[in-house]
Amino acid sequence: FSRSLQTVLFVALLCLDLRTHVGSAPICPHGHTGCHILSLADLFDRVIQHSARLHGLSSDLHSEFEHFFLPSKNHIGRVYRKCHTSSILTPNGKENAQKLAREELTEVILKLLTAWRDPLSQLHQSMAHQQDFNSFSSNKALELSDMVHELRKGVEKVTEKMQLLGMISNSVNGLSSSEALLPASESGEAMSDYELVYCFRRDSDKVQNYLKILKCRIVPEHGC
Amino acid sequence: MDKTRDTPVLPHFTGCRSREQETFRCWWSAGTFSNLSEPGALVVFFQMKNTPLSDWQECPEYTATVENECYFSKTFTHIWTSYCVQLRATAQNITYDEFCFTVENIVHPDPPVGLNWTLLNVSRSGLNFDILVRWAPPPSADVHTGWMSLKYEVQYRQRNASHWDKLDLESGTQQSIYGLQTDKEYEVRIHCKMSAFHNFGEFSDSIFVHVAPIPSKESVFPTMVLLVSGVVGLLILLMLVIFSQQQRLMVILLPPVPAPKIKGIDPELLKKGKMDQLNSLLSSQHMYNQDTYREDPWVEFIQLDLDDAGEKSGSSDTQRLLGFTRPGPKGDDDSGRASCYDPDLLPDAEGLLAAHCEMEEHHPLVSESGPSTPSPEATDAPFLPFRTQPVGQSWINMDFYAQVSDVTPAGGVVLSPGQQSETPGMNPDEKKKKGEDAGDEEVEKEKKLQLLVVGSDGGYSPEVVARQVESSAPYSPAPENAYHALPPEPGEEPQTWSVGYLVPDGEAQAPYFLPEAPPASVLPPVSDYTVVQEVDGQHSLLLNPSAPQSPACPPNPTKHLPSMPAVPMGYLTPELLENLSP
Numbered sequence: 001f002s003r004s005l006q007t008v009l010f011v012a013l014l015c016l017d018l019r020t021h022v023g024s025a026p027i028c029p030h031g032h033t034g035c036h037i038l039s040l041a042d043l044f045d046r047v048i049q050h051s052a053r054l055h056g057l058s059s060d061l062h063s064e065f066e067h068f069f070l071p072s073k074n075h076i077g078r079v080y081r082k083c084h085t086s087s088i089l090t091p092n093g094k095e096n097a098q099k100l101a102r103e104e105l106t107e108v109i110l111k112l113l114t115a116w117r118d119p120l121s122q123l124h125q126s127m128a129h130q131q132d133f134n135s136f137s138s139n140k141a142l143e144l145s146d147m148v149h150e151l152r153k154g155v156e157k158v159t160e161k162m163q164l165l166g167m168i169s170n171s172v173n174g175l176s177s178s179e180a181l182l183p184a185s186e187s188g189e190a191m192s193d194y195e196l197v198y199c200f201r202r203d204s205d206k207v208q209n210y211l212k213i214l215k216c217r218i219v220p221e222h223g224c
Numbered sequence: 225m226d227k228t229r230d231t232p233v234l235p236h237f238t239g240c241r242s243r244e245q246e247t248f249r250c251w252w253s254a255g256t257f258s259n260l261s262e263p264g265a266l267v268v269f270f271q272m273k274n275t276p277l278s279d280w281q282e283c284p285e286y287t288a289t290v291e292n293e294c295y296f297s298k299t300f301t302h303i304w305t306s307y308c309v310q311l312r313a314t315a316q317n318i319t320y321d322e323f324c325f326t327v328e329n330i331v332h333p334d335p336p337v338g339l340n341w342t343l344l345n346v347s348r349s350g351l352n353f354d355i356l357v358r359w360a361p362p363p364s365a366d367v368h369t370g371w372m373s374l375k376y377e378v379q380y381r382q383r384n385a386s387h388w389d390k391l392d393l394e395s396g397t398q399q400s401i402y403g404l405q406t407d408k409e410y411e412v413r414i415h416c417k418m419s420a421f422h423n424f425g426e427f428s429d430s431i432f433v434h435v436a437p438i439p440s441k442e443s444v445f446p447t448m449v450l451l452v453s454g455v456v457g458l459l460i461l462l463m464l465v466i467f468s469q470q471q472r473l474m475v476i477l478l479p480p481v482p483a484p485k486i487k488g489i490d491p492e493l494l495k496k497g498k499m500d501q502l503n504s505l506l507s508s509q510h511m512y513n514q515d516t517y518r519e520d521p522w523v524e525f526i527q528l529d530l531d532d533a534g535e536k537s538g539s540s541d542t543q544r545l546l547g548f549t550r551p552g553p554k555g556d557d558d559s560g561r562a563s564c565y566d567p568d569l570l571p572d573a574e575g576l577l578a579a580h581c582e583m584e585e586h587h588p589l590v591s592e593s594g595p596s597t598p599s600p601e602a603t604d605a606p607f608l609p610f611r612t613q614p615v616g617q618s619w620i621n622m623d624f625y626a627q628v629s630d631v632t633p634a635g636g637v638v639l640s641p642g643q644q645s646e647t648p649g650m651n652p653d654e655k656k657k658k659g660e661d662a663g664d665e666e667v668e669k670e671k672k673l674q675l676l677v678v679g680s681d682g683g684y685s686p687e688v689v690a691r692q693v694e695s696s697a698p699y700s701p702a703p704e705n706a707y708h709a710l711p712p713e714p715g716e717e718p719q720t721w722s723v724g725y726l727v728p729d730g731e732a733q734a735p736y737f738l739p740e741a742p743p744a745s746v747l748p749p750v751s752d753y754t755v756v757q758e759v760d761g762q763h764s765l766l767l768n769p770s771a772p773q774s775p776a777c778p779p780n781p782t783k784h785l786p787s788m789p790a791v792p793m794g795y796l797t798p799e800l801l802e803n804l805s806p
Contacts, residue, residue, distance in 0.1 A: 202326070
């Protein structure tokens with residue numbers, strides 16, 4: 001399964017060309033030679049896998065942070081931290097996510113991904129300047145930033161495909177409002193690195209689950 | 225904490241867990257405060273850290289069946305939301321414990337179900353086997369919709385071991401276990417966790433894996449039998465070899481003390497024609513024997529011309545041995561080597577027999593440095609490498625020839641070339657006497673030549689034997705083997721040369737002595753010689769002094785000896801010698 005997925009992803013990468021084009025490009029327009037027309041399910045698989053990687057990486061980074069900054073942890077207690085994305089209304093459970101409209105769900109995903117592009121690059125810069133982190137951790141932050149960017153492009157492609165196929169309406173508009181979000185804590189201070197990492201870990205988990213639920217609703221499979 | 229009794233333990237939360245990321249439960253303990261263990265004495269309040277911050281609410285549902293458990297249903301479970309729960313005493317306004325978390329971080333999935341195993345294969349030896357373990361995700365976890373993505377970890381151990389072996393995390397629902405042993409029983413269990421999280425759930429029930437060893441005894445037994453039989457066979461073979469080759473082994477292990485041999489050429493070498501070794505031996509002989517030979521001036525030595533051999537002149541070893549050096553006028557090419565055979569002296573009746581070559585030095589057969597011979601060296605006739613030291617006359621084509629002075633009982637021929645300078649008549653007699661005297665085995669001091677002769681002619685056996693036996697050595701059986709023929713080069717001039725050769729093994733080679741070309745003109749003071757007619761079975765020479773010719777001796781080209789009418793077949797009898805001698 002993983003091999004076929006890899007080949008699919010490779011061809012998808014050729015077609016989608018996520019990195020170079022900022023603007024949305026048609027997915028394998030007719031007449032484009034050498035490009036297989038990928039099904040929506042394949043595209044979903046690709047982005048879901050990407051989001052899983054993203055979440056895994058953010059979780060690793062968070063673990064490293066905890067190791068450095070919070071060595072003594074007896075319980076799983078979490079002090080409430082307000083993330084800058086808390087203003088985005090996100091479904092808090094499976095049923096809520098399943099009840100949400102597809103367009104809204106897609107929009108939420110895009111909002112989240114858009115909101116994290118800049119903060120992650122800031123995180124990387126701030127981590128690179130500090131000597132507490134080894135290069136591996138700061139590279140992870142950079143990689144996270146790139147991955148978020150790629151994933152956003154991928155989700156945009158999927159959205160276009162869905163709109164093309166008529167599965168969702170054309171009212172998805174996830175690019176406009178979220179760009180104004182700035183990472184700011186309650187007290188107005190910029191969030192610390194740890195807070196950023198903590199929040200991003202949570203949000204990447206949200207994105208991953210939302211994408212899965214969306215796929216299950218869009219592409220009918222057994223068990224969905 | 226040893227003093228648990230003394231140290232009061234406050235009521236506290238023992239944990240909060242979610243099984244499927246949709247609901248969760250919290251448990252608490254009253255601690256040492258027994259008065260608070262009554263139901264209702266402690267209450268749980270929770271707060272969700274949202275914006276806006278909600279109020280503290282009491283536990284939505286205290287589980288009826290389980291003591292001290294607070295259950296949060298789906299409606300109260302918000303993922304990705306921070307919760308804080310507090311344990312408060314009902315009566316007083318005391319908060320004993322607080323615990324904050326987010327739901328996704330307290331998810332401990334239920335154990336997988338349907339754990340089973342199938343045999344993949346058994347190794348050839350029947351000692352190991354591989355199995356494939358299969359399972360199903362926990363029913364409570366919604367993996368189909370993708371709400372939860374699980375990773376599984378399989379653990380196994382031997383029945384009574386204490387340590388569990390862990391396999392790598394698996395995303396699928398099956399995994400192989402390799403390298404289990406057949407006669408042991410294994411216990412396998414599995415648990416799972418959410419991807420990218422660290423909380424493993426409970427273990428599943430263990431399953432037991434046991435594969436009976438495939439007829440191990442039967443498979444082992446024949447191999448043992450084979451092994452034992454192989455070893456026994458090998459031993460028997462070894463014994464056979466040892467016993468059959470006992471002699472050889474004894475020789476190898478306990479090499480016999482070398483008996484004092486007559487120094488000289490190993491007859492084996494001569495037999496097989498190993499000229500290089502022969503040459504080296506002869507040359508070494510030369511060095512060694514130099515002193516001893518000097519003692520007896522009466523003994524002539526056949527001189528081996530090894531200079532050419534050492535120079536790799538291109539002529540074969542046989543040629544060199546026979547004295548057949550490169551054709552062409554050599555003039556005085558032999559440094560100091562007396563040439564007994566001087567073709568120029570052909571007309572000279574004295575120069576015939578090589579035995580008359582003077583010997584000024586006593587060189588062993590092998591001598592290279594020819595004795596300073598006054599005789600002119602000009603011999604363009606190839607001469608044998610060993611030749612008697614010519615005194616002056618030289619044989620024309622005769623390679624050399626030596627007078628057989630005596631025949632040893634062992635069959636060796638004792639040659640004693642006579643001195644050329646002396647009257648032929650005298651010498652033979654004297655020589656003969658001496659020879660006879662020296663013919664005894666005891667007379668070892670004299671240098672006795674043994675052998676040689678080379679027959680280049682086709683009629684003769686092509687083997688030329690040159691051998692010299694040192695007198696110092698007792699007559700060992702070596703003389704018997706002393707006569708080997710060295711094959712002359714086919715391209716040699718059909719000269720012939722010379723001396724007869726003795727073949728101890730009774731080969732039908734002309735066992736006689738063929739002084740083939742003793743041209744009458746070069747009949748020097750030849751000591752009497754005897755024609756060896758043949759060698760009988762006992763390796764004794766049969767001398768036939770009167771036989772002028774050997775039946776097997778083809779008429780030698782007498783071209784070199786035109787003036788030898790009276791010499792039949794090149795034989796020279798003593799009478800002839802006397803006649804011929806000046």
